[in-house]
Each structure stands twice: as structure tokens, then as C-alpha cells.
Amino acid sequence: MNWSSIINTSLIYATFRSATPIIYAALCAAITQQADILNIGTEGIMLTGAFFAVAVSYMTHSWILGVIVAMVAGLVISMIMAVGHIKFKADICAIGMGINLFAIAITKFLLNSVLGKRGTFSEPGIIPIPRVHIKAFDSIGILNDVFNNWAVTEWFVIILVLVVWFLFYKTRWGLHLRAVGQFPMAAQTAGINVSAMKYEAIAISGLIGGLAGAHLSLGYSALFTENMTNSRGFMGVAAMFFGNADPVWTSVGCLVFGLADSVGNRLQAHGLPSQLVLLMPYVVTVVVLAVSMASKVFTGQRRKSSLTAISA
Amino acid sequence: MNKKLNSVVVSVERILLTMLLALVIGAICILCIKQNPLEAYAALFRGAFHGKLQVGNTLASFTPLLLTSCAFIIGAKAGAFNVGVEGEVFLGGITAAYIGINWTFLPGPLLLIACFAGAILVGALWAYIPGALKAYFNVSEVCVTILMNSVAVYITSYLVNGPMSAGVANAQSKPVNVTLPQFMPPSSVNTGLFIAVVVVLLVIFMLYKMRFGFKIRVVGTNPQFAEYAGINPRTIFIQSMMMSGAIGGLAGCIEILGVHGYFLDNFAYNLGTNGMLAALIVKSNIIFAPFVSFFLAILHSGAMGMQQATGVPKSIVDTITAIFIIIATMETLFQPKTGYAWKWLSKKHTTVEEAVK
Numbered sequence: 010m011n012w013s014s015i016i017n018t019s020l021i022y023a024t025f026r027s028a029t030p031i032i033y034a035a036l037c038a039a040i041t042q043q044a045d046i047l048n049i050g051t052e053g054i055m056l057t058g059a060f061f062a063v064a065v066s067y068m069t070h071s072w073i074l075g076v077i078v079a080m081v082a083g084l085v086i087s088m089i090m091a092v093g094h095i096k097f098k099a100d101i102c103a104i105g106m107g108i109n110l111f112a113i114a115i116t117k118f119l120l121n122s123v124l125g126k127r128g129t130f131s132e133p134g135i136i137p138i139p140r141v142h143i144k145a146f147d148s149i150g151i152l153n154d155v156f157n158n159w160a161v162t163e164w165f166v167i168i169l170v171l172v173v174w175f176l177f178y179k180t181r182w183g184l185h186l187r188a189v190g191q192f193p194m195a196a197q198t199a200g201i202n203v204s205a206m207k208y209e210a211i212a213i214s215g216l217i218g219g220l221a222g223a224h225l226s227l228g229y230s231a232l233f234t235e236n237m238t239n240s241r242g243f244m245g246v247a248a249m250f251f252g253n254a255d256p257v258w259t260s261v262g263c264l265v266f267g268l269a270d271s272v273g274n275r276l277q278a279h280g281l282p283s284q285l286v287l288l289m290p291y292v293v294t295v296v297v298l299a300v301s302m303a304s305k306v307f308t309g310q311r312r313k314s315s316l317t318a319i320s321a
Numbered sequence: 322m323n324k325k326l327n328s329v330v331v332s333v334e335r336i337l338l339t340m341l342l343a344l345v346i347g348a349i350c351i352l353c354i355k356q357n358p359l360e361a362y363a364a365l366f367r368g369a370f371h372g373k374l375q376v377g378n379t380l381a382s383f384t385p386l387l388l389t390s391c392a393f394i395i396g397a398k399a400g401a402f403n404v405g406v407e408g409e410v411f412l413g414g415i416t417a418a419y420i421g422i423n424w425t426f427l428p429g430p431l432l433l434i435a436c437f438a439g440a441i442l443v444g445a446l447w448a449y450i451p452g453a454l455k456a457y458f459n460v461s462e463v464c465v466t467i468l469m470n471s472v473a474v475y476i477t478s479y480l481v482n483g484p485m486s487a488g489v490a491n492a493q494s495k496p497v498n499v500t501l502p503q504f505m506p507p508s509s510v511n512t513g514l515f516i517a518v519v520v521v522l523l524v525i526f527m528l529y530k531m532r533f534g535f536k537i538r539v540v541g542t543n544p545q546f547a548e549y550a551g552i553n554p555r556t557i558f559i560q561s562m563m564m565s566g567a568i569g570g571l572a573g574c575i576e577i578l579g580v581h582g583y584f585l586d587n588f589a590y591n592l593g594t595n596g597m598l599a600a601l602i603v604k605s606n607i608i609f610a611p612f613v614s615f616f617l618a619i620l621h622s623g624a625m626g627m628q629q630a631t632g633v634p635k636s637i638v639d640t641i642t643a644i645f646i647i648i649a650t651m652e653t654l655f656q657p658k659t660g661y662a663w664k665w666l667s668k669k670h671t672t673v674e675e676a677v678k
Contacts, residue, residue, distance in 0.1 A: 049463055089647065097651030102402045102463055103601050107647040110594065114639030121634040122354045243467045250461060284479035291468045291475075298465065303458040 015275045018154040023274070028260075028267025029163050030055075030229055030238075033221030034245025035252070035259045036173055037214045042254040043177060044210040045190035049105025050090050052242025053112030054215055058083045058222025060116040063135055063233040064124060072136045076162075076223040083219020084212060086112065091211040095204050109242075117235050131232035138162050138228040160228035162220070169217070173256040186210060221245075240291065247298045262297065269293035335655045336603060336613065343645035350640060351633055361633045368626020369619040375626070377508020381580060383618035384510070385410070385589070387517045388572035389596025390610045391524050392565045397605040398528060399561035400541040405451060405466030406569040407593025408473030412447050413440035413570025414577045415477045418584035419485065421497030421577070432499045437574050444570020445563040447473065452562030456555035462562075474587070481586050492586035501579035511579030520568065525607055537561045569593060595621070598642055602649040617642060 034051050041048040058079035066075030090108050093099040124130050138160045146152040177183040188196040189206045197203050225241070226233050244266050252259030273286040348358035369379045389406045396403035417436040427435055451469065454460040478492070487495045501511045528534035536557050540547045544554040572592065577584055595617055603609040620642060624635035648654065 047461070047463075093647060093651045097654045099647075099650040099652060103650040104647060106404065106463075106597070106601070107643060107650055110598070111640070111643035111647060114636055114643045117636040118350070118634060118640050121636055240468060240471050243464055246461070247464050247468065250464065282479055282483060284475040284482065288472045288475035288479075291471045295465055295468050295472075299454050299458060299460055302454070302460040306458050 015272060015279075018151055020268075020271060020275075021155050022159075023271035024264060024267040025163065026229070026267070027270040028263045029166050030221055030225040030241050031244050031248060031263040031266055032166050032170065032260050033217060033224055034242045035248040035263050036169060036245075036256060037218040037221055038242075038246045038249040039252070039254040039256055039259055040173065040186075040214045040217065041210050042249055043183075043186050043190045044207050045193070046094065046207060046211065047101055047105070048211075048214055048246065049102050049243075050087065050108035051214075051218055051221075051245055052238050052240065053105075053109035054083045054086050054218030055222040055225065055242045056109075056112040056116055056236065056238045057086045058219035059226035059237055060119065060222070060233055061219075062223035063130060063226045063231075064119070066137075066227055067124075067130075067132055067135045070134065070136050072138050072227055075136070075227055076138070076220065079223035080216045080219035083217075083222065084215040087211050087215025087218060091208050094211075095207050113236050116233075120233070120235065129232060129234040135227070135231050137231040138224070160224070162224040162228040166224075170256045170260050177256065218242075244290065244294050247294045250298055251301045262301075265297055266290050266294050332603075332606065332609065336609065336649070338655045339602070339645060339649045340616070342648055343641050346644050347637060347641035350637060354633070356631055356633050361627055361631045361637075364630035364633075365620065365623035365627040365638075367623070368630070369623035371626075373505060374508045375622065377505035377510040379618050379622040380505070380514060381508060381510040382622045383615055384514045384517050384579070385572045385576055385592045386596050386599060386614040386618055387521055387611055388568055388575070389593050390599040390614050391521050391596075391607065392568035392572070392593075393597045393600040394605045394607050394610060395524060395528070395537070395561050395568065396565040397600065398534075398541045399537045399558050400544065401452070401455065401558065401562055401565070402463050403448065403451075403466055403562060403565050404463055404597060405448060405469055405593075406565065406572075406596055407589065407591070408466070408470040409444040409447050409566045409569030410573040410576070410589040410593050411473045411477045413444045413573030414589060415480055415485075415573075415584055416440045416443040416570070417574035417577045418494050418497055421499055422485075422495050425498055429499055433501075433578070436497075436499065436578060437571065440570040440574035441567040442570070444573070445567040448562045448566025448569070449559060452559040455562075456558045470593075477584070478586050481584050485584065487583070494584040496583045497578060499578065500582050501575065503579070509580045511575075513575030513579035516575060517572075520571065521607070521611065524568070528607065533560075572596075595642070598646050601646055604649075 034055055037054065038048045038051045061082040062075040062079035064075075065078040066072050069075070086108060090104055093104045094101050120126055120130060140158045140160050141164060142158055143156065146157045175183075177187065185196065185201045186206055186209075188199070189201060189203050189210075193203050196206075221242075222238070225238065245263070248259050248262035248266065251262035270290045273281075273289040277283055277286045344362070348362075351358040351361050368375060370376055389410065392406045392409070393403055417440040420436045420439045421432065424432060424435055447469070451460075451462045451465040454465055455462040481494055482492050485494045487493055501513050501516075503509060503511045526534075528537065536547070536552050537560075539550065539552060540554045540557045540561075544558075547554045547557070573589060576589060576592070581588060596614065599610055599614040599617055602613050620638045624638040627633055627638075628635040
């Protein structure tokens with residue numbers, strides 16, 4: 010096997026490219042997690058966003074409108090979840106799964122009835138998110154391989170990770186959000202409106218989730234297929250657990266999954282059966298998640314035992 | 322004194338109101354694409370019940386839902402959210418197919434038992450992984466089971482395209498050497514239905530009349546208390562996950578031996594998910610779950626007929642079920658302290674009493 014055709018400089022971009030949709034999804038999950046809401050509905054929010062981005066881009070020939078409508082669609086879907094969970098006391102896992110199934114069904118229904126297609130919608134009329142081509146990098150091999158022709162949303166995700174990090178740890182809003190997540194009663198006593206904070210967190214999460222979908226359907230590709238998110242939302246949730254809802258560490262987790270995905274794709278060219286390649290990111294995700302949670306449990310135990318040693 | 326009866330009335334009302342609301346929202350969706358909702362629902366009903374074939378197919382799609390909803394409920398009773406039933410159905414199916422094709426040295430009845438045993442074992446072992454991860458490392462079982470579903474689907478797809486392929490155009494295995502008899506030909510309903518009913522009855526008995534079932538329910542309600550009372554919550558949690566997986570595997574085995582007769586790629590698409598839906602709608606009440614499973618079976622087996630008779634795509638059915646579940650999970654939406662009907666009855670009663678006074 011020729012290793013240099015698998016591991017080379019273009020692998021860096023390939024990894025980042027397959028990780029980007031997951032990073033968006035993970036940020037979507039991280040915001041609600043800071044308010045102690047496990048956003049199982051990430052997948053559904055993302056899928057709805059993906060559909061509306063493609064449909065609007067196709068109808069209006071404008072990718073910006075597509076992205077905006079996708080974010081609004083994500084907001085609407087996430088608000089259904091927010092009202093159900095906060096006002097009507099729905100179990101978050103149950104309503105999250107409901108949202109996911111609803112998203113799969115409604116996008117399929119709209120695909121059949123509005124766009125008149127089955128399975129996949131791929132037309133030349135879909136305007137994708139433009140790619141940034143930096144002419145100065147053309148002559149420099151490595152920079153050209155790594156940094157050229159990124160989609161706008163791929164550059165934007167880096168900014169978004171930093172913005173979300175700043176929001177969580179450097180602003181008053183972020184402090185309130187984390188207070189609500191860690192000890193809602195104390196937050197309430199301190200005069201924070203807990204359910205308003207939760208609504209705000211889910212709303213922002215919905216906007217980011219919609220953007221995640223728009224990037225998947227217009228930036229990562231330029232088409233929509235039934236259930237095209239393919240558990241990327243759940244990988245995002247897994248990465249969020251891995252990074253303890255810290256945006257930076259969460260993104261590192263996403264890069265690991267992205268690496269598994271892109272190495273797998275290259276191995277497929279060397280005759281590995283496609284199904285085994287396709288299942289690799291899922292296995293890697295489960296293993297990484299298990300190991301990171303296990304190590305958390307063990308460090309927790311060690312801390313606990315050292316404390317008891319001191320007190321004894 | 323009538324507390325128990327009242328709670329039953331409340332639950333039944335809740336389910337019916339939710340069902341009605343979901344159907345109304347579905348009707349609005351149908352109106353939006355300029356079709357007649359009443360006509361569509363009538364066509365759906367005809368598609369599910371008009372003729373022996375349709376009734377048989379409705380019963381055939383009821384069988385796996387009965388089992389998968391039951392599988393989800395066992396997990397839920399111990400506090401698990403086992404989305405992995407889907408994957409367990411797939412793996413149970415491929416195991417049954419493998420044994421049914423290759424272990425021809427066994428005589429008929431033994432081969433049948435081996436198929437079931439293999440499917441149950443593989444389903445249980447597959448569910449052990451998320452169960453143990455949750456119990457010992459607190460890894461979200463929702464996340465792990467969903468990701469493992471994809472892994473299971475790809476594994477079976479690989480096997481049926483590669484090593485176990487029958488070498489025909491479709492991705493399918495060779496026919497199995499032992500099948501469950503179908504009793505309403507030409508429909509695919511088979512004796513698996515009776516097995517499923519017996520299993521559900523056994524599970525009800527286990528949950529409410531046996532010590533193990535009691536332990537499961539205690540762990541699900543309050544794991545700290547369980548530990549205090551000398552029950553190991555981790556072991557019970559894992560065991561209930563494995564039991565859930567075993568029933569998922571059983572459902573896959575019945576589908577392969579009873580309906581198809583060979584392993585078909587992606588044969589159990591959404592079987593586990595729909596069972597989970599039925600369970601979530603009734604809040605894991607195992608007595609009501611079969612009724613909702615039956616309702617979902619009607620929706621799904623009538624969907625094709627509706628699509629052919631009217632211009633409504635059958636994906637509307639999935640939309641309706643998804644809306645159904647979203648509304649059903651909202652605890653306090655239709656939750657009066659006493660049922661509407663009960664309130665009405667008792668109101669009349671007091672007025673009569675007052676009149677007598």
C-alpha cells in the first residue's frame with residue numbers, strides 16, 4: 010500500500026472539510042449543554058436547515074438567502090423543542106428524537122410535494138456557497154493544498170468557534186448561561202430568569218444548527234438527499250461530550266472524526282469495502298467518546314480519593 | 322377510590338386527544354398540497370383493511386412493532402433511552418440468516434431454535450456495549466446507540482454484499498433452510514405474531530410480578546434508593562439493556578424467517594425507530610403500547626394504498642407520526658388532574674345528589 014497517497018498535505022484540508030459540518034453541529038449542541046439541556050435534536054435542526062438552504066438557493070438563485078432561511082428554519086424547529094421542553098415539561102431526549110424524526114419526515118414530504126423529487130435533489134440551479142480563492146497561494150504548493158478554495162462557511166467556522174468561546178467564558182451572558190446550567194436554583198436566586206436563558210440558548214443553538222445544515226448542503230456539497238445529515242448531528246453531540254461543551258476542545262474532537270472519515274475515504278481507493286469505510290467514523294466516535302468519558306470518571310475518582318485521604 | 326380508573330381514563334384521553342391533534346395537523350399538511358384530507362385518510366384506511374391481503378400485511382407490520390416497542394420499554398423502565406433497537410433488529414436478522422443458511426447439519430426444529438437463540442444472543446451482546454458504557458463511565462446511551470445503529474446497518478450491508486451474498490443483482494443472502502409458516506397467504510403475516518404476543522405477555526409478567534422486574538423499576542425510578550436497598554443499579558441497568566437488545570434481535574429473527582425467508586439489505590429500516598415511537602407516545606406504558614403499535618402499523622401499511630389512490634405522498638405518514646410523538650412528549654399539554662370525561666361524569670353525579678338533598 011502506498012502510504013504517501015493516503016497521508017499527505019491535502020489530508021489536512023480533507024480532514025477539516027469533513028469535520029466542519031460536525032463542528033457546527035457540536036457548537037449547536039454545546040450552547041444548550043452549557044444550560045444543561047442535552048440537544049439530541051441537533052440532527053433534526055441541521056437536516057431542516059440543509060433542506061431549506063438548498064430549496065431557497067434553487068428558487069431565488071442566492072446562497073445568502075438560502076443560508077438565512079436555513080437559519081430561520083433551524084430557529085423555528087428549535088423553538089418547537091424549547092416550548093415543548095421548557096413550557097410543557099417534555100423529556101428532552103424524547104422530544105429531541107421526535108424533532109429528528111419530524112425533520113426526516115417533513116423534508117422528505119416537502120422534497121416529494123414541493124420540489125417534486127424522490128431521494129436526491131441536485132440541480133444546476135442550486136447556487137452553492139462560494140469558495141475563497143487566494144491567488145497569492147497558487148504558486149506555493151503547501152499553502153495551495155491546505156488553504157486555497159475553502160468555502161466561506163469553512164473560514165467562518167473558525168471565527169464562530171472563537172466567538173462562542175468568548176461568549177461562554179468572557180461575557181456576562183455566558184456566565185449567566187453557565188450558572189443556569191450548573192445550579193439553576195442559585196442562578197434564580199441571583200436574579201437570573203432561568204427559563205428565559207434556556208429559551209435564548211436553544212434559539213441561538215437553532216440558528217447555528219440551521220447554519221450547520223446550510224453548510225452541509227450548500228458548502229460541503231450542492232445538493233439535498235433524504236436524511237443527508239447521516240448522524241453528523243449525533244457526532245457533534247458526541248464531540249460536545251468529549252470537549253466538555255468547551256467550543257475549542259469540542260472542535261478538536263470533531264477534527265478526530267474528520268480525520269477518520271477522510272483517511273477512510275482514501276483507503277476505499279485501495280480496495281477496502283465501502284461499508285467498512287463508511288462505518289469507521291461512527292466506530293471512532295464511539296471509542297473516543299467512551300475513552301474520554303472513562304478517563305473523566307477515573308480522574309474524578311482519583312480526586313475524590315485524594316480528598317478523603319486529606320480529610321482522614 | 323377510583324384513583325386507578327381515573328388515571329387510566331386520563332391516559333387514554335391523552336392518547337386519543339394527541340392522536341386527533343396529530344391527524345388534524347396532518348390534514349392541514351395535506352390541504353397545503355391541495356388534496357382532500359378525508360379522502361386521503363379513507364384511502365389509508367382502505368389500504369390497511371380492505372381485503373385479506375391488506376389485513377394480513379397490517380398484522381405483519383404490527384408484529385415487529387409490538388416487539389421493538391416492548392424492547393424499548395424494558396430499557397426505559399430501568400432509565401435507559403435505548404435508541405439502539407434498530408441496530409439490534411438488523412444484527413439479529415443477519416445472525417438468524419447466517420445460522421439458517423449454514424447450520425444445515427441440525428434437524429429442522431433444532432435449527433429453528435438455533436436461529437432464535439443466535440439472534441437473541443447477538444442482540445443482547447450488542448446492547449451490552451452501550452449499557453456497560455453508560456453504567457460504568459456515564460457515556461450518554463442515546464448518542465452511543467444511535468451511532469452504533471449506523472455501524473450495525475453497515476456491518477450487515479457489508480456481509481450481505483460480500484461474504485454472504487447470493488450473487489444476484491439485489492443485495493440479499495441465499496434463502497434460509499427453515500421458515501416460520503405464513504397463515505394468511507398471500508400476505509406475509511406469520512406465526513411470529515403469536516411468538517411476539519407471548520413474549521410481550523411474558524415481559525408484562527416479568528416487569529410487574531417478578532422480583533427482577535421490580536428491581537428494574539426501582540433502578541429506573543431512583544438508582545440511589547436502589548443502591549441503598551441493596552440492588553446494584555449498574556448490573557440491573559446492563560441486564561435490562563441486554564434484555565431489550567435480546568427482544569430486538571428476536572424481532573429481526575422473526576422478520577427474516579417469517580416475512581422474507583432470506584436476508585435483504587436494509588430490510589428493517591425504521592422498525593426499531595417506529596417501535597420506539599410507539600413506546601414514547603404512551604410514556605413506556607406497556608399495556609397501552611400494543612394499541613399504539615397497532616395504530617402505527619395501520620398508518621404504515623395503509624400508506625402505500627393512499628399514495629396510489631390519491632396524490633398524497635406516503636411520507637405524510639411519517640410526518641403525522643413525528644408530530645404525534647412531539648405532542649405526546651409534552652407532559653403538561655393535556656394533563657388535567659382528572660380526565661375530561663371523568664370530570665363530566667362526576668359533575669353530573671354531584672348535581673343528582675344535590676337534587677336529592
